[in-house]
Amino acid sequence: xxxxxxxxxxxxxxxxTLVSDFDEKTYAEAMAxxxxxxxxxxxxxxxxxxxxxxxxxLATAAESVRDLDSIRAVIDEGPSADCMSECRLIGSAxxxxxxxxxxxxxxxxxxxxxxxxxxPLLLRAERIGTxxxxxxxxxxxxxxxxxxxxxxxxxxxxxxxxRRTIYAARTRAGQLQAAxxxxxxIEQAKGxxxxxxxxxxDAAFELIRSTARQHRRRLSDxxxxxxxxxxxIAHLFVDHSADEANGAHQQAATSPRLPVVE
Numbered sequence: 001x002x003x004x005x006x007x008x009x010x011x012x013x014x015x016x017t018l019v020s021d022f023d024e025k026t027y028a029e030a031m032a033x034x035x036x037x038x039x040x041x042x043x044x045x046x047x048x049x050x051x052x053x054x055x056x057x058l059a060t061a062a063e064s065v066r067d068l069d070s071i072r073a074v075i076d077e078g079p080s081a082d083c084m085s086e087c088r089l090i091g092s093a094x095x096x097x098x099x100x101x102x103x104x105x106x107x108x109x110x111x112x113x114x115x116x117x118x119x120p121l122l123l124r125a126e127r128i129g130t131x132x133x134x135x136x137x138x139x140x141x142x143x144x145x146x147x148x149x150x151x152x153x154x155x156x157x158x159x160x161x162x163r164r165t166i167y168a169a170r171t172r173a174g175q176l177q178a179a180x181x182x183x184x185x186i187e188q189a190k191g192x193x194x195x196x197x198x199x200x201x202d203a204a205f206e207l208i209r210s211t212a213r214q215h216r217r218r219l220s221d222x223x224x225x226x227x228x229x230x231x232x233i234a235h236l237f238v239d240h241s242a243d244e245a246n247g248a249h250q251q252a253a254t255s256p257r258l259p260v261v262e
Contacts, residue, residue, distance in 0.1 A: 003038065007148070010034040014155045017163040024048060024160065028059035031156055036061045038152075040145050041133040043113070047080060048121070048129040048160075062134075078104030080130045083118035087127055089146060091117030094138040114138040119149050123157040131156075182220040189223035196237045207236055 013034060017027065028046045035044045043062035050056040078101040083090045092098045095114055098105045108116055113134045121129040131153045133141065141149075186208070194204035211233060212222045225233045 006038045010038050010152060011155055014152065015159050017159045018166075022163060025057050025059065027156075027160070028057050029061070031152070032059045032061035035131065035133070035149070035152060039133060039149055040135065040142070042136050043134040045080065045132040045134070046121075046129065047084070047132075049084065049127070057129075077101055078108070079116050079118035080132045083120050083130045083132075084127070087120045087122055089117065089119050089141075089150075091115065091133075091141060093140045096138070108134070112136055115141075117141045117146075117149075119146075119153050121153050121157045121160075123154060123161055126157070126161060128157055128160060185220055185227060186223040189226040193226050193236060211236065 014031060028048055032044045032046045035041065035046075044060065046057075046059045048057040048059075079090045079092065082100075092100075092105075093115055095105050095109055095116065104116075114137055115135045116132060118130045118132040120127055121131060131149060133145075133149065186205075189208060190201050190205045193199075193208065194201045197204065197207075199207075208222050208226065209219060211217075212219045215222075222233065226236065
């Protein structure tokens with residue numbers, strides 16, 4: 001496969017995020033391998049930033065296992081960290097004379113790398129990670145290599161953000177649908193219980209709510225029991241209003257009558 005075919009395959013692969021079993025870690029690893037094939041680099045590290053719910057993702061690709069172990073040890077600092085904060089291409093054409101990142105530079109040189117360049121995974125104001133290229137020979141990244149790497153990074157960023165937007169929309173839609181089903185069940189249970197007891201809808205709802213609190217259950221679960229006629233809440237269907245009225249009537253009948261004062 002020549003360079004042009006490799007580039008075409010790389011861009012096509014990066015755009016394909018709408019598969020049912022999509023996984024960002026797998027996607028990042030595939031992107032790192034594609035970058036090794038089409039860019040002038042001996043090793044590649046791709047970092048996807050995390051959030052409150054997910055940790056950062058690190059994917060690497062290199063020509064040797066030794067290279068992989070080396071870049072995993074140094075990716076937390078150096079040009080990748082600065083690139084993430086400044087959102088621009090940051091690197092060193094010759095690490096032997098580099099003074100900005102002492103610990104990173106020493107580790108990279110010991111691993112046999114002479115250069116390191118990091119590009120942001122950025123789309124407009126949205127940044128989601130970095131792409132770092134390592135090479136064993138000194139020298140600038142070059143305009144062509146930088147342009148291709150930037151295009152790959154932008155394509156991957158757009159694809160990942162689109163995927164995340166679709167996933168968030170689907171998740172939100174599912175949550176709204178579940179909330180609607182829950183609300184519908186509660187409304188049905190209120191009406192059904194009110195009709196069975198000969199009571200008001202408000203009184204029926206208060207009865208359902210007090211039962212849920214008393215037994216530390218969700219309101220929707222109690223409402224579902226009402227609709228299912230569960231024996232657990234059978235006592236809710238008993239209308240005590242008639243008994244109370246009869247009791248009051250009997251008490252009035254047996255009470256001594258006071259003399260009428262004329």
